Amino acid sequence: MILEAAGIEVVGEAANGADAAASASVLRPDVVCMDVQMPGVDGIEGTRRIVADESLDTAVVIVTTFDRDDYLFQALQAGASGFLLKNADPDDLVTAVRVAAAGDALLAPEVTRRVIARFAPALTSEPEDSARPPATASRPPATNAPPAVVPDLTEREREVLALVGQALSNAEIAQRLYIGEATVKTHVSNVLQKLGARDRVAAVVYAHRHGLV
Missing domain, CATH: 3.40.50.2300 (Response regulator)
Structure with missing residues (x-):
């Protein structure tokens, strides 16, 4: 109902x-x-x-x-x-x-923090060559584990990824960067595609693993 x-x-x-x-x-x-x-x-x-x-x-x-x-x-x-x-x-x-x-x-911010607390330390200690590279297929991987290879992100995409890593919503990111929410959504989509990440959860862990947060 x-x-x-x-x-x-x-x-x-x-x-x-x-x-x-x-x-x-x-x-x-x-x-x-x-x-x-x-x-x-x-x-x-x-x-x-x-x-x-x-x-x-x-x-x-x-x-x-x-x-x-x-x-x-x-x-x-x-x-x-x-x-x-x-x-x-x-x-x-x-x-x-x-x-x-x-x-x-x-993911609510408190849930995101629990995810980070669970996964980020282990991911940070992984050797760079031990994880799989970003997926090249059109369909994203069926896991939330982030890739190990840093893709060719633009400066703005790195800024957006860092704010995603802080569990900010698109609206909050737009306010922080003084850009439109639709523009943020486009940047997030580009970031996820370049990371080979399924969703924002993987992006959050990725941002912490690579020191962007």
């Missing part, structure tokens, strides 16, 4: 992760709102299957009762584009779906 009242069409429902992945391959939704704890195949595995399906361009937003770090990290590693608790405001759910549909990731 919340989504349909906001003009978002709900095209299907599923009982578990396996059904969600199977339904997504048929219904081809823009976004899947995925629970975590479900019978049989859970939401983390369901997310992994949807993201791994190269025929789909479907984003997954985790919507769960459980504010647990293990769920958060596993969901992001599986390729989820957002993590939302079920006690969030209805407007937050609508925003999460729209943000994911637009190709961005929705």
Whole structure:
């Protein structure tokens, strides 16, 4: 009811992760709102299957009762584009779906800090030649791990990436740099493409790994 009242069409429902992945391959939704704890195949595995399906361009937003770090990290590693608790405001759910549909990731600043605290130290200590280079295929990698090779970013793109690394929204970045929000969105898209990164989560970790924050 919340989504349909906001003009978002709900095209299907599923009982578990396996059904969600199977339904997504048929219904081809823009976004899947995925629970975590479900019978049989859970939401983390369901997310992994949807993201791994190269025929789909479907984003997954985790919507769960459980504010647990293990769920958060596993969901992001599986390729989820957002993590939302079920006690969030209805407007937050609508925003999460729209943000994911637009190709961005929705992470509250406090969640972003937890992601950085978990992943950035390990990534910083990795040898540069031990990680894979940026993907060259048109489809982004199905993981939030950032590439090791620094791409040829423009000075403005580096500025934008550094601010993304501080968990700022596009609107906040636009205000900081005195440019339009649409221009920021273009810069973010270019940055993600050059990084071979799936979404902003990977960009945040990348920015911290390479000392841009």
